[in-house]
Amino acid sequence: MLDASYDRRRGEIQTYFDRTAVEAWKRFATEAPLGRIRATVREGRAMMRASMLRSLPLDLSAWRVLDAGCGTGAMALELSRRGADVVGIDLAPEIIRFARETLPADHGPGRIEFHSGDMLSPSLGTFDAVVAMDSLIHYQEADAAAAVAALAARTKRLIVFTFAPRTPALATMHAMGRLFPRADRAPSIVPVRPEDMARRIAAMPELSAWRTGRTERVNHGFYKSQMMEVARS
Incomplete structure (x- = not known):
């Protein structure tokens, strides 16, 4: 059950993302040159x-898919090109505005709608599938x-x-991050052992x-993330 720590x-x-990081995320979404560190993050996220x-499935026709933490809309675009009816949601209104403005006309046979808000809101309705890329990395394992x-x-x-x-x-980076004033850093990520996450679920x-x-893990330069499927049995 979610509690006050999640909120x-x-x-x-x-x-952080709407006031501090929005311009960086816009650059990730383009072909604009990036520094060495951010370039590996862009490449790792694509991987x-x-x-x-x-x-x-390659054919997502008749599927309704939630892109939870959609950012600038790269995942939503790929899902739409497979035929899905995609709802992209992100906490940051400015990022959602950018996603809407830069959505290409050739987004395939599917549909995309972008919203700003909480990915857990029941008002979004029901879905066949949910993708949540790097939108849970800042929360404690239980949350x-x-x-x-x-x-x-x-x-x-x-x-x-x-x-x-x-x-x-x-783990070292996470511990060192706590040495810096909160105003000077992004919300820290919370490293989790895959076996611990699987056991908790x-x-x-x-x-x-x-x-x-x-x-599956992607470990590319300064980008490190673990993907996990959870399927209805």
């Missing part, structure tokens, strides 16, 4: 997007798993999400009808 963290993330898409359970309550088939895998390097009563499936 508090969500507020921190929204403030992870491809990994997550491999969990879904991330509870968010997956909340999404599962409105999902018919499949959830594909990512989290930050716990490695010695990420298996133990949740709300997910008793779901099973974890394929998991």
Whole structure:
């Protein structure tokens, strides 16, 4: 069950991405030159997007898919090109405005609508599948798993999400990040062991009808993320 820690963290993330990081995310969405570190993040995110898409059918006609934490809309575009009816949602209104303005006319046979708000809002309706790329990496393990359970309550088939895998390097970076004033840094990521996430999901009563499936890590330069499938059994 989600508690106040989820709401508090969500507020921190929204403030950071809408006020501080929005211009950087716009550059990620273009072919604009990036520094060495950010270039590896852009490349790593493209690799992870491809990994997550491999969990879904090539033909998504008649599927309604939630892109939870859609950012500038790159994943939503690929889903639409497979024929899906896509709802993209992100906490940052400015990023959503950018996603709408830059959506290409040739987005395939599917449809895309973008909204600003909470990905867990029941007002979004029900979905055949949910993709949540790097939208849970800032939450504590329990809150991330509870968010997956909340999404599962409105999902018919499949959830594909990512989290930050716990490695010695990420654990060190996470600890060092706490040395800096909060105003000077992004909300920290929370590294999680894949086996711990799988165990937590298996133990949740709300997910008793779901099973974890394929998991894959992308480790590319300064981008490190772990994908996991959770499918209705």
